[in-house]
Amino acid sequence: MRKIIKFMRRNYKIIIPIILLAGVLFGFQIKKVYDQNEEDRLKISIIRYVLKNLHYEPHRIDNEFSETFYDNFLNSLDPSKRYFTQEDIDEFSMYKTLLDNQIKQEDLTFFKLVDNRYKKRIAEAKTYYVDILAKPFDFKEKETFDIDYENRPYREGTEGVKERWRKQLKASVLSSLYDSEELQKNKEKDGEEFEKKSRKDLEKEARESVKNNMERYFEFLDELDHNQSFSIYLNAMTMVFDPHTNYLTPKSKEDFDVGISGTFEGIGARLSREKDYTKVVELISGGPAWKDGKLEAGDIILKVGQGEEEPVDIVGMRLSNAIEYIKGKKGTEVRLTVKKIDGSVEIIPIIRDEVELEETFAKSSTVEMNGNMYGVINLPKFYIDFKEDDKRTAATDMKHEVESLKAQGVKGLVIDLRNNGGGSLSTAIDIAGLFIDKGPVVQVKYRDKSPNVKFDQSEGIVWDGPLVILVNELSASASEILAAAMQDYKRAVIIGSKQTFGKGTVQTLYSLNQAYNYPKPLGDLKVTIQKFYRINGGSTQLRGVSSDIVIPDRYQFMDIGERDQENPLPWDMIEAASYNTWKGYTNYDEVIKQSQKEINKNSYFDLINKNARWLKDIQNDNTVYLNYDDYVKDVDKRDAESKEFDGIKDFKTELQFKSPTYELPLIAVDTILGDKRKNWHKNLAKDIYVDEALKVLEKLKVKSPKLVQN
Structure with a gap:
């Protein structure tokens, strides 16, 4: 009995929602799951029931829901519009008002269509960057690159997409080239001895550096498994309800538990993904970044380097993958190339450490x-x-x-x-x-x-x-x-x-396995259940x-x-x-x-x-x-x-x-x-x-x- 009381005291925040759902999910029966399709449908079914019966302000599953869900999913997969063509979007658009019915029927047609096309476009993009970076760029040509991803259109055909990749890669090489030339100038001012290189040589090095970063980037995309892909789809659905209602894969749940346990080893910062970028949301008091004082909330992390090693470009990288580069063992150095809110770019070296809990008091x-x-x-x-x-x-x-x-x-x-x-x-x-x-x-x-x-x-x-x-x-x-x-x-x-x-809302975690006794972990839903009022x-x-x-x-x-x-x-x-x-x-x-x-x-x-x-x-x-x-x-x-x-x-x-x-x-x-x-x-x-x-x-x-x- 003592253990039960201790458990209830520790978990009182989630006990109430579970009790509330007991009546709703009693008799909630799903046939036995034998394959991946059925597991995916099971997740949709449970999440829909939880959202309908527990969310503070449940959204009607209607055409409005469908349109927002549709936009969320495409934006989550391709926020910078450098994979899908306009022809892809035209084909997808027939589903824009049908996703409400697909969710009710646990129909995976739209997900499979988009997911398969996305993988195809990624495979094509692998050839683009190799071809584009094989030749020197002409930096005398007068042209610009628009980074207003939200409002820019999709490009017509694969040639249009390839042109977008060309400009984005050119911008990356130009930035690297400029940094290298500035570094040489500073060494000259300081009287350092070094082998001065021509712009031609520096441009070649910059292209090689960007190429290496792209190889690492696509390696991460190749490691994207089905659970991660499907979680993007599920979160596109939960985001319709509010920004704090999210589906967590079993792996994401483990990371979430570490994040709230009070034990941090790394730089001591909370990060979020904003379109193609990794953004600093908060510095953890007592952590290395907080002590150093140079990294700030609102900063965008562009590259991550391990000490003296060549930095990795994390623009466009999934947040979970970017975090793998940033976190590390206590005592090791990470160098963050950061875009500050004033538009300047700065390299910030940080020695990883544990967050000292004393400083959070x-x-x-x-x-x-x-x-x-x-x-x-x-x-x-x-x-x-x-x-x-x-x-x-x-x-x-x-x-x-x-x-x-x-x-x-x-x-x-x-x-x-x-x-x-x-x-x-x-x-x-x-x-x-x-x-x-x-x-x-x-x-x-x-x-x-x-x-x-x-x-x-x-x-x-x-x-x-x-x-x-x-x-x-x-x-x-x-x-x-x-x-x-x-x-x-x-x-x-x-x-x-x-x-x-x-933020005037309260969330709780609900394990999908509580609703259905399934042999594998199905993940958790973080769902908004309450609102604060003055x-x-x-x-x-x-x-x-x-x-x-x-x-x-x-x-x-x-x-x-x-x-x-x-x-x-x-x-x-x-x-x-x-x-x-x-x-x-x-x-x-x-x-x-x-x-x-x-x-x-x-x-x-x-x-x-x-x-x-x-x-x-x-x-x-x-x-x-x-x-x-x-x-x-x-x-x-x-x-x-x-x-x-x-x-x-x-x-x-x-x-x-x-x-x-x-x-x-x-x-x-x-x-x-x-x-x-x-x-x-x-x-x-x-x-x-x-x-x-x-x-x-x-x-x-x-x-x-x-x-x-x-």
Whole structure:
């Protein structure tokens, strides 16, 4: 019995959906599966039932569904439109409104047609790149290459496709050639001795390098097995419902388990596939990339090199295959060729390591400003260990940090939730309880069910002083719940980006083998089952949390939020919970208005705003010049324009950040911890957003505790 209780406590998030489905899938019978076709049909049947009966907002299986499914599948297979011809698309198009019927009938006709054609086009493309790269390119010819894959048309016939490959390969060779020439120039400037090569020789080397990369790329495509191919088809279907509902093959499930276990060995970054590219979504606190500080969310990884070895081009490579190149053993070096959000290309060497869990935990610092001491608490994740009741959690650690800073006499607190992608809902509720005296924190809703209001159950308030919460576009999920609750209660001033990420949904994993006793693992479905709502009734979905005080940042015009995903669930409202705003501030609204005016007049923030618009313009520029001189002019133009924004990096304050007193004895015997804190404090002193948060905190005034009414 003890084992059963422990299992249920550990897996309580998935127990409820399983119980809900029990009635639906009871008697769900499928004839015995004897071959691959029947296994594929079985997966379709189970997934359709799960989506219909469990998804928060199930999509009707109709013509609209069919058209979106159709587009998803073709875009997933050929996002850059360099395989299928227009004639292929014309042939496929007869199925555009028939896929709803095929799914209901578990008909694999469309999948087999497209999958077989895709394999045929891949085989043809293998001959294209060999022929094209066999001869030197003419970089004096005036031509360009359009990388607006979404809006460009498919090409007519195989000759049209081959021409697209020619331009793409020419662009790759030109980029490599330019890098080689720049490397020679830098060696000359530094007085290095080296054998200088002609452009002709460098061009030949560049073609050979691109050829080697293409060989590796097609080797990966050749290793694509049926399960992986069919999973693309299944995910094209689940994506119609929302971007977070996905089918995971047994291998993908293993990778997913490793990703959420808290153990990372590699560079410490979460990646996603965006069209043909591998994009950095998030840096894991404490990981090598996070410590190095050069790789950023939004960066595109173009090539991956193992130390001094020739880098491999991963453009167009499947995410799972790209990750195989990037991850590796602790202590080994990986060199990432990265396209930054300003369009520049940079090589970033990183020594792989384990993510130190200590760095994912809450930590705090004190700082003196104008004669008063304030506290800054950084919370990278809302962590919890469901397996062990006595393990530390984000809530217990936050309480400890707050009480420690309070004992030191700080006059106000800044909680930094920037880049915090979320985590445990229960810890977010408990943390909210540190700053309010009993009351609702969030509303959680299953489809067709009344909302469940989640309350803070703790007695009293641990911190009743001024409170500021710092957020950005990458603050998501549980971060948004905490920020929204503090905003609705008027307990804290929210400062940062225009809005947070906007993920207001909850997912659970459902094993397909739970529905059908099959001898082989069938995979899992990650399905959206709930939606979060603020206590004021508004959803955090899409809109996230709008900051009370908006500070410009370089990501503000970038497509990185939930609203920029494919088929996100909509924003909506439900009835507000019953709550009373906090009455502790004497100048809450005045501080917000005054601080916003000051920020709007700040020339430094005006420069950041201009930089953000410039970055967006670059993101929208889809023209690659294939004439060498035009290519160089374009690079030089961007470099010259970027110099206008060099001053952004120069910001620093004279503020002295220090570790809380409880940490000093630990630092005395742990020099590594001491070095980590020194680096953190140094970065805090150069962080203009922390500086603004402290200025707002300094202005906030609270009433005497006796006059405060909740």
